[in-house]
Amino acid sequence: MALRILSTPPPEPEALADDLAKAVRAALPDAEVTVEIGSPGHFALEVASAAFAGLSRVRQQQRVYAAIQHLMAGDAAPVHAIDRLVTRPL
Numbered sequence: 001m002a003l004r005i006l007s008t009p010p011p012e013p014e015a016l017a018d019d020l021a022k023a024v025r026a027a028l029p030d031a032e033v034t035v036e037i038g039s040p041g042h043f044a045l046e047v048a049s050a051a052f053a054g055l056s057r058v059r060q061q062q063r064v065y066a067a068i069q070h071l072m073a074g075d076a077a078p079v080h081a082i083d084r085l086v087t088r089p090l
Helices: 013-027 057-072
Strands: 032-037 042-049 081-089
Touching (some): 013 032, 057 081
Antiparallel strands (some): 032 042
C-alpha cells in the first residue's frame, strides 16, 4: 500500500464534535445530542429523540450511525470510532 500524504490537517476535535451533533440533528430534528471528545478521531454520543419511540436500541443506534456515516467513510475519515453510543426516546 502506498503512503498517502494528506494536504490538509485534520479538523479540530471541537469542530468534529459540532459536525457530529449537526448531522444527527439534521436527521432527527428534535434530537437532544451530547458529544464527548475522546482520543483523536474517537467520540462518545448520547442522543434522545421522539423518533426512537417504539424502536429497539439497535434500530435507534442504526438511525444515528446512518446520520453520521459520511463523517466515518473512507480512508481519511475524520471520525474513526464512536466509542460509546447511548440512545433513548424522549
